[in-house]
Amino acid sequence: MATETVIETVPTQLLVDGAWVDATGGGTFEVTNPATGDVLARIADATPADGERALAAAAEAQRDWARTEPRVRGEVLRSAFELLTERADDFARLMTLEMGKALPEAKGEVAYGAEFFRWFSEEAVRIHGRYSAAPAGNTRLITMKGPVGPTLMITPWNFPLAMGTRKIGPAIAAGCTMVVKPAHETPLTMLALAALLEEVGLPRGVLNVVTTTDSGGVCEPLIRDPRLRKLTFTGSTAVGKVLVGQAADQLLRVSMELGGNAPFIVFDDADLDAAVDGAMLAKMRNIGEACTSANRFLVHESVAGEFSTRMAERMGSLTVGDGTHDGVDVGPLITEKARTGVHELVSDAVSGGARALTGGEVPDGPGHFYPPTVLVDVPPSARVFREEIFGPVAPIATFADEDEVVERANDTEYGLVAYVFTRDHARVLRVSEALEFGMVGVNTGIVSNPAAPFGGVKHSGFGREGGFEGIEEYLETKYVGSAL
Template identity: 60%
Template structure:
């Protein structure tokens, strides 16, 4: 099996980094084998903290590799669908155990390719593994129905069967967890897959493929193709009538394009797209809980999360104290390479993302917002220090666009209906957060928010046992929860005479 070539470095921990990188398989993974890409091309994966290549040997797959991957998935589909649900469950459970056992190495790999601090990477490994355990428990409990027709003379039988070969496209911000969230559900349902990881962070997906193969996943059930030209790989797959399912996590604009391409073959689609999350702090909120919740909802993953708090609305009676305490909390966070002990905030993923955050902050200030802290940090690495913006006007771009960075944009409100209207004034609808001691208000506002998820007095909603997803331009379908496996199943109805 080919392995990734790694760079050398003299900094502390370099030996562990070399060992972890050397353990990652390379190539495209098709029919249970790692192969050199048909194109013969490779590309670099860069450490966003150092701007140095971690590897120059990642397979740059093309249309031929995509076709081979789909061919393998199609060939494996019937046999995999006929595999006993308990066997599929046991494979997922073994893979869960393997991920947990490799937590430290996987966390280091995630930090190297994505940049987040090691404690956050360890949390991602635990989160990612939990999807495998959750769906292992779901696999053997896919239900059906049997009843007599109301008019008599007929029996109505329903059961669920796999959708079929599926294309899974994952983003760069949670390189392991977004893979297990999709792959776990597809494996449990009996679907075969082609996984296309983000080119910025493909390494964790390669390890996931290896772990599942070692856990007993048959060849062809999971195939992985990395590429620097997603359009060339994805478009022919969507045009192939043998593909029956598309699951995508990423930007709304790309998701809309994929939906248009998927329409020709009327594919089942799951879309987890962008967000513009409101976080509302009422006058009766526990400010300790609100500050803690805001920091969690804003700063997880350096703010590079679709569920990050994007617009913070604070009641005018507590806005001054809230802004002061939030600024103190944000600016006290330590910025550094994610492998360094004590680091709270790692780099952003690349220069483009750092420049976008800076441009949104500059635009807000130009429209009258007041900036507290923040800004690019250091000469090397894509670092941006945490910042708070107060007095943010509705004309600022960041009230309409995802910040995807460590910047909290705070504005004030007076009345409940005023803030609900402002929170809903967006094309997005993924998640909202509400802080209040009034249970009736929490439920009332939570029901009025046009979002798929709501956090009440907490800044974290993601849980494998909960249905993750949004409304409006934030997507279609749900991942996780009881609903997640349903995205990979079709309902069949049998009408039986007698």
């Protein structure tokens, strides 16, 4: 479908209580293409009053939605999975236009994001409690699970579809109503997804979408409102800390998927072909703009030279350009500010003695492009090892032994994901247990899977999304003690 046609099919208003409405006062903002700077659409810019209306709708719909049969909730999700899969090309193009990732990768996100709907459609009918006799024998213990209640979902710009389906899927399955606030950089995909859910029969008020450039002004009153019972956020650690503080007033159930500083460890016995392939996936997925992106490459000194050379060859061969064009591997970063931040990290490393084997220079021309970059001889003090890069830059350092690399890998406030490449199965268990991360990828560059629990520890947040654990984040446990 042509670009103009894809954009024309996307709603540009707020979704509140089953109706597409303008923002209070009629305010709008522009959504632009990061590859060209072209304006894609003008959409409603919600005010705090609009957020309150959305929460009121979610609170009003909560009782009936919670009572809706699990099979019905599951069938809504299954229908959404099927329709989303059918329209994969349109959703992929829309994401590429507003976020920048290359079209083949956007299609991959549609497939990944749709799987959350399929997975949780199957989990909706498997919510269960238990029945048992008390140890004394004179009482029966019954537990039952019910929905937490109205939920505020704040989603990021880097995965406009999957970060929405990963939250919306379990909420629908559990019987929770929602207010979704997508990132203002990439709101079009969420609006299109909301329209799709309406189309497959999601009742009015269950899902409400407020797009805004005033995220704090719209969200904080909702977080402090007693009608809201859960907050889920994917984004930076700094913003997450603020939101957790706000959520304390109402003691909300909170899920936080925050920043990362993933180590990518290559031991001397690793299959280098597999390690380089895995490194390319872990580094270049989503142009490096992912919390799971490999941020620090720690390579055994005996194989570091060969690994670095191979990485530079692979990274340097990637084609940078507008993601909608054939043959493009790497699209633009999301904003000029983001590109500036990435280049500052590279410049800091180089000023400290690092060498760029490929990339490292800001290109001329329109768009927020940055070339895939490999840095070697990076000093331990470089900012690129301490801060989340969120771009196509691979800094490489060496290590001598297992204890040393585990200590260095854990030397970060973050704890989302780590990657380990080795052929030693005993080492796999030792290192996986010693790493202070919520997820460990062993001989693979991708850990994300709808059937697995996604989440981190330390400053990378708490709570899990996906897997059997994902729906538990939207359920409360009630205990009933019954005397005989």
